[in-house]
Amino acid sequence: MRKVEADDPELDTEHRTVLGVDFGVNNIAVTSTGTFWSADEFNHWRREYEKRRGSLQQRGTRAAHEAIEGVGRKEYGRFEIYLHGVANELIEEAVEYGCSHIVFEDLTYIRENIPQATWQHVWAFRRLYEYVEYKAAEHGVEAVQVPPNHTSQRCSTCGCTHEDNREGEHFECLKCGYQNHADYNAAKNIGFRYLRRRQNAADGGAPVDVRLNRGTLNVSGEYVPPAITNGVRKA
């Protein structure tokens, strides 16, 4: 598991574009490009398997115990297929938008950062990161983690950070009035956090942008619209 460090010897001077990703319990992943991966199916099956486990546990027999292990294997099998699919699509998104890095929040304190997350969610976030990290390398894309402090409370437009900016899935900035889905706002901030860390790196850091659905966000928080070549938008 690789984390971004200020004294990273691998830093180069190449210009980079990054894809920010936010993890959550309702949407397993949301990117700074505005793509959402719903967790509805995951949550449905998570509850189903919990129910099956619960009724088997009440029996308490040896056969029931073995059946519980079988339920666990089925659950992991199903979720692994699902997470592989999400990982592949996240990498496609990064490749399509020309991103060199996929930026996630640091998973060390994910339980504290997402209090609603069950152990299955925490397991899924870690697994998803591992799959992306492993598969992204084949495409020359790197998965990194940044500290998630306040990424859900910070306005991705003006930088104002306040706990009242966010209410559930709705983000509305108290200062500038920017409104959007809270997970999408957080995904942009996660990408932005990587930019800031790069800027503060010992070598001054190479220029980095966060890839949005249209255009990019640079390290000063300025929005750069998509380039127009021959009248065709290259977003």
Ligand SMILES: [Zn+2]
């Ligand atoms: Zn704002």
